[in-house]
Amino acid sequence: MAAALLLQCGACRHQTSPTAGTVLEGTKLPLRTWFLAMLISQAKTGLSALALKRYLGVSCRTAWLVQHKLTDTISRADAQVPPQGQVLLDDAYLGGEHPDPGGRSSPTRVPILAAVSLNDQGNPVRARISALGGFTR
Known part of the structure; x- marks a missing residue:
């Protein structure tokens, strides 16, 4: 070597x-x-x-x-790198062992927050997804 x-x-x-x-x-x-x-x-x-x-x-x-x-x-x-420019935010729920009628209150789903940075043309440049700890339903 x-x-x-x-x-x-x-x-x-x-x-x-x-x-x-x-x-x-x-x-x-x-x-x-x-x-x-x-x-x-x-x-x-x-x-x-x-x-x-x-x-x-x-x-x-x-x-x-x-x-x-x-x-x-x-x-x-x-x-x-922090989100820059126009930033879109949304919350959602991920996961779940089986599709069930529990909806958002299902104990197996994890609440998340998604942030997407857009450029001047409105196209996504960067996305960040974080689980929300200590979130109560």
């Missing part, structure tokens, strides 16, 4: 890696594999770790770890 690329400051002689402080820090996988995983994972329907394993040619555990590290990194970045 090739040695990690290190960059050194000419003034203070501090050494660092281009991947330092990123999700790629300390990885043993080639960066090409990571970038391929990033491209493949952008499918609208999502991608299972098993499918990612087949595309990348890695083990199930490696595919699962890559998928979860990328998902965690994206969710952290999304949490730092």
Whole structure:
């Protein structure tokens, strides 16, 4: 395996890696594999770790770890960006073990709040969905 690329400051002689402080820090996988995983994972329907394993040619555990590290990194970045522009809000209920006539009062459904940011043309740009904790019916 090739040695990690290190960059050194000419003034203070501090050494660092281009991947330092990123999700790629300390990885043993080639960066090409990571970038391929990033491209493949952008499918609208999502991608299972098993499918990612087949595309990348890695083990199930490696595919699962890559998928979860990328998902965690994206969710952290999304949490730092507040909704901007025109924002539409709506509440809804998700879940339920079986379709039942319980409606909103069903104990298995989770109340959520959805926020969608729109651009100047009225197209959705970003969506955020949060479960409402401590919500009483």
